[in-house]
Amino acid sequence: MSNSMSATIRDINHRLFGGYAELLRKPHTARFAIGSVIASMPFPMVGMTITISVQHYYGSYFLAGMLTAIQAIALAVAGPLLGKLVDKFGQREIAIPTVIVWVVAAMLLITAITSRAPIWMLYAITPFLAAIPPWGAMSRGRWTYILKGDREQTDRALSLSGVFDECMWVIGNPLASILAVISGILAFSFTGLCVIIGAIMILSEISTEPPSQTQHARQNGITRKQYRDQEATKAALLQGGKKQKSIWGPGLIAICVTWFGLGAFQSAAAISIIAFTREHNAEQMTGFVFACFSVSSLLGAIVYGAKNWLIPLWKRFYVCLIVVNLGIGCFLFAQHIWVIMIIYLLIGVCQAPTWINGNQLILHLVSPARFTEGVAWMGAMNAIGASVGSAIAGQFIDMSGSHGGFIVVTVLALTSLLLAFTGFKQIKEGTEKPVLTQIAI
Numbered sequence: 001m002s003n004s005m006s007a008t009i010r011d012i013n014h015r016l017f018g019g020y021a022e023l024l025r026k027p028h029t030a031r032f033a034i035g036s037v038i039a040s041m042p043f044p045m046v047g048m049t050i051t052i053s054v055q056h057y058y059g060s061y062f063l064a065g066m067l068t069a070i071q072a073i074a075l076a077v078a079g080p081l082l083g084k085l086v087d088k089f090g091q092r093e094i095a096i097p098t099v100i101v102w103v104v105a106a107m108l109l110i111t112a113i114t115s116r117a118p119i120w121m122l123y124a125i126t127p128f129l130a131a132i133p134p135w136g137a138m139s140r141g142r143w144t145y146i147l148k149g150d151r152e153q154t155d156r157a158l159s160l161s162g163v164f165d166e167c168m169w170v171i172g173n174p175l176a177s178i179l180a181v182i183s184g185i186l187a188f189s190f191t192g193l194c195v196i197i198g199a200i201m202i203l204s205e206i207s208t209e210p211p212s213q214t215q216h217a218r219q220n221g222i223t224r225k226q227y228r229d230q231e232a233t234k235a236a237l238l239q240g241g242k243k244q245k246s247i248w249g250p251g252l253i254a255i256c257v258t259w260f261g262l263g264a265f266q267s268a269a270a271i272s273i274i275a276f277t278r279e280h281n282a283e284q285m286t287g288f289v290f291a292c293f294s295v296s297s298l299l300g301a302i303v304y305g306a307k308n309w310l311i312p313l314w315k316r317f318y319v320c321l322i323v324v325n326l327g328i329g330c331f332l333f334a335q336h337i338w339v340i341m342i343i344y345l346l347i348g349v350c351q352a353p354t355w356i357n358g359n360q361l362i363l364h365l366v367s368p369a370r371f372t373e374g375v376a377w378m379g380a381m382n383a384i385g386a387s388v389g390s391a392i393a394g395q396f397i398d399m400s401g402s403h404g405g406f407i408v409v410t411v412l413a414l415t416s417l418l419l420a421f422t423g424f425k426q427i428k429e430g431t432e433k434p435v436l437t438q439i440a441i
Helices: 002-025 029-039 042-058 063-090 091-113 119-130 135-145 150-183 184-203 211-219 224-239 250-279 283-306 312-335 338-348 351-365 369-420 426-430
Strands: none
Touching: 002 029, 002 150, 002 283, 029 135, 029 150, 029 184, 042 063, 042 091, 042 119, 042 150, 042 184, 063 091, 063 119, 063 135, 063 211, 063 369, 091 119, 091 135, 091 184, 091 338, 135 150, 135 184, 150 184, 150 283, 150 351, 184 338, 211 224, 211 351, 250 283, 250 312, 250 338, 250 351, 250 369, 250 426, 283 338, 312 338, 312 351, 312 369, 312 426, 351 369, 369 426
């Protein structure tokens, strides 16, 4: 009985983790995959650190909220721009100066906060904390480059990236709150150390870095513009459509609109849950509520990526989206905190797969020469949506408490789903076309 159980456990482990282990055993892959996650720690940690530190030294949640909003908006603007520059000039050429800017800005901001500097200085420094290279998109670009032509392995690699991202958020948020309570300097120092170590790990791995547009153009003796036109022509021939000078085809527009809605209702849900826990004198449970979603999402990413799916991508995309949107819309009817936790546990398994599916869609819709930019636009639209959603929900919470916030969540979730289905034709047709990793990088 014991041997049979051990064999069953080994079989399950192999099915779940065997494919991931195979990817990480490939030469040089583990270093850039793990390094990109370590370097991305500012995403979950900086906002929390600013909020706690500013409230401690200035006693103002309003100022803390304004600064985190400014950083979020700056990230939304900087992300696609940095992604475009990475595709044009190369990962190391853009990431190194960007990291230097971030480290200097972090040092200046924490010094200003602890010194209780004039508020205008905080407003002036905070936007520079958006100088974060698109590490996740850069890592995914490396996977698509080294696995070119292997569809199953590429899909699993994108799932593995989703697993690592979820681990980052599960660890980053509580760690930031613990370190920032002890010392804002400690929290920023730890985050900066992660940035430097992660950057060294990924950028020192040269063999897996995809060639930039500049390198391709130089090798072919043409300009970057000529090279982009050449790749656009190849993509059009491969997909049987018209040549596009811009990446903004109908499919990418549909994805970005969907991600805007996703960010809006999920951020509205987050701020409404915080208000709900305060109303029920259960603020100590707030972290556990969000942990339910994060852990469930992590498990969903692991299981989803372990399977070689035969169901069409567009069907998986919409099924996961429906589960997440309608599930969060049910918060409106929750009367107890444990109901919200159960809902989060149930729908969280579709959260990471939704993002994984989105990344896979980009492979069908955007030339590999601009893949980093395409993924960055998804993240930017999600961040912009999050800012809009939290702002709208905050106003209704001030007027009607958490119930007003949850009404906003439900309306935004249903609207988001409707917007996603307005792009149904473009997304379905996009997934039925060949993956564009068959050309260029």
